[in-house]
Amino acid sequence: MIGAGSWGTTFGKILADGGANVTMWARRPELANEIHEGKRNSEYLPGINLPREMSATHHLSEALDGAEQVYLSIPSQAVRQNLKAVRPLVANTDAPIVSLMKGVERRTGLRMSQVIEQELHCDPLRIAVASGPNLALEIAREQPTAAVISSTSQEPADAVARRARNRYFRTFVNTDVIGTEFGGVLKNLIAVAIGIVDGVGYGENTKASIITRGLVEMTDFAVAFGAHPETLQGLAGLGDLIATCQSPLSRNNTAGRLLGQGYSFQDVVKQMQQTAEGLASVTPILQLAREVGVEMPIVEQVKMVLDGTMNPRDIAPHLTTDDDTPQGERTQNGQAGGGGALWRSIQRALDQFRDGGRGASGNRS
Numbered sequence: 001m002i003g004a005g006s007w008g009t010t011f012g013k014i015l016a017d018g019g020a021n022v023t024m025w026a027r028r029p030e031l032a033n034e035i036h037e038g039k040r041n042s043e044y045l046p047g048i049n050l051p052r053e054m055s056a057t058h059h060l061s062e063a064l065d066g067a068e069q070v071y072l073s074i075p076s077q078a079v080r081q082n083l084k085a086v087r088p089l090v091a092n093t094d095a096p097i098v099s100l101m102k103g104v105e106r107r108t109g110l111r112m113s114q115v116i117e118q119e120l121h122c123d124p125l126r127i128a129v130a131s132g133p134n135l136a137l138e139i140a141r142e143q144p145t146a147a148v149i150s151s152t153s154q155e156p157a158d159a160v161a162r163r164a165r166n167r168y169f170r171t172f173v174n175t176d177v178i179g180t181e182f183g184g185v186l187k188n189l190i191a192v193a194i195g196i197v198d199g200v201g202y203g204e205n206t207k208a209s210i211i212t213r214g215l216v217e218m219t220d221f222a223v224a225f226g227a228h229p230e231t232l233q234g235l236a237g238l239g240d241l242i243a244t245c246q247s248p249l250s251r252n253n254t255a256g257r258l259l260g261q262g263y264s265f266q267d268v269v270k271q272m273q274q275t276a277e278g279l280a281s282v283t284p285i286l287q288l289a290r291e292v293g294v295e296m297p298i299v300e301q302v303k304m305v306l307d308g309t310m311n312p313r314d315i316a317p318h319l320t321t322d323d324d325t326p327q328g329e330r331t332q333n334g335q336a337g338g339g340g341a342l343w344r345s346i347q348r349a350l351d352q353f354r355d356g357g358r359g360a361s362g363n364r365s
């Protein structure tokens with residue numbers, strides 16, 4: 001396990017409680033020592049006793065020596081750099097590489113499985129991702145939880161899912177890596193919005209409206225990149241959205257709450273002791289959305305609050321950026337009245353085609 005923060009350590013415990021021998025890699029020797037000797041990670045998982053089958057080291061080569069499966073759980077912005085050191089150590093194995101992370105790379109907009117493929121130069125069939133409503137501390141306390149393991153072919157997902165399960169953690173599988181990864185990334189952005197609303201003091205109607213419309217934004221976006229819509233209705237989409245938006249354990253939710261209470265982005269970053277992936281993902285996600293013509297009014301508002309250009313009190317579940325034309329509620333795939341972003345982008349492409357490629361590009365409806 002590469003990364004011994006709250007999720008890496010919890011996932012290590014899941015694997016060890018399921019019967020695996022787990023070696024954690026921690027960047028800091030003192031943390032590796034605490035896990036190895038004391039079977040504790042008091043900074044990230046206070047009050048949790050770790051299984052005896054878990055060991056830890058701060059030497060990457062020791063952690064990866066003989067590994068049958070490799071799991072990655074460090075902040076998304078640090079992954080590429082760390083993979084450069086991992087690469088020679090996994091080059092001669094065919095062990096599945098499993099991403100537990102829920103961010104996109106700020107500079108490139110790439111999902112973590114794409115960064116892994118680039119940096120490890122490995123067969124994409126070897127890469128799997130895990131996602132779902134998985135607040136680390138609840139699982140570390142052995143509260144029953146489900147997750148999904150995804151890989152483009154069934155076999156690695158099955159192999160990982162068989163390992164990553166135990167009496168309190170149940171894994172399902174799918175082959176929609178794009179939907180599974182984007183579900184985890186996008187729900188963080190909606191959780192920041194919910195935190196902002198909480199911080200401002202708005203109530204359940206506002207939050208339910210943002211969660212519901214947020215799921216539409218998530219689905220439109222992910223489908224435009226090739227995801228299956230049903231993945232976004234599953235554990236990696238709706239499931240994770242509910243958990244993250246409802247829980248004060250969520251760091252994204254917490255960061256949003258501080259923004260809603262009036263703290264600046266810089267203050268929030270200073271106060272956060274743990275990784276809130278949504279803060280770094282918002283800009284690349286909006287960039288990607290623009291490239292495929294998907295509108296994300298809630299995520300746009302989160303960015304404006306982060307940038308200090310919108311008063312948090314003005315955040316609202318905008319149904320559309322087009323104020324004049326009432327739109328169908330189900331926007332996805334152009335169902336119900338043709339209101340969907342995907343449908344609009346298809347219409348734009350058709351217009352452009354009819355127009356011989358002239359003039360339609362600036363004409364976003």
Ligand SMILES: NC(=O)C1=CN([C@@H]2O[C@H](COP(=O)(O)OP(=O)(O)OC[C@H]3O[C@@H](n4cnc5c(N)ncnc54)[C@H](O)[C@@H]3O)[C@@H](O)[C@H]2O)C=CC1
Nearest residue numbers: 004005006007008073074078101102134135136274275277
């Ligand atoms: N904590 C949770 O409940 C869950 C987190 N995740 C995802 O797991 C990933 C990791 O998050 P957490 O473990 O929660 O974060 P964390 O903030 O608890 O721990 C991050 C770990 O990475 C280490 N780290 C920081 N910068 C590093 C660098 N440059 N190189 C190497 N190591 C570095 C830290 O020392 C720490 O051990 C994120 O993508 C997050 O979205 C996914 C599901 C649940």
Ligand SMILES: O=C(CO)COP(=O)(O)O
Nearest residue numbers: 132133134135250251252
């Ligand atoms: O991904 C998570 C729960 O599934 C954890 O959410 P946070 O990163 O916001 O704490």
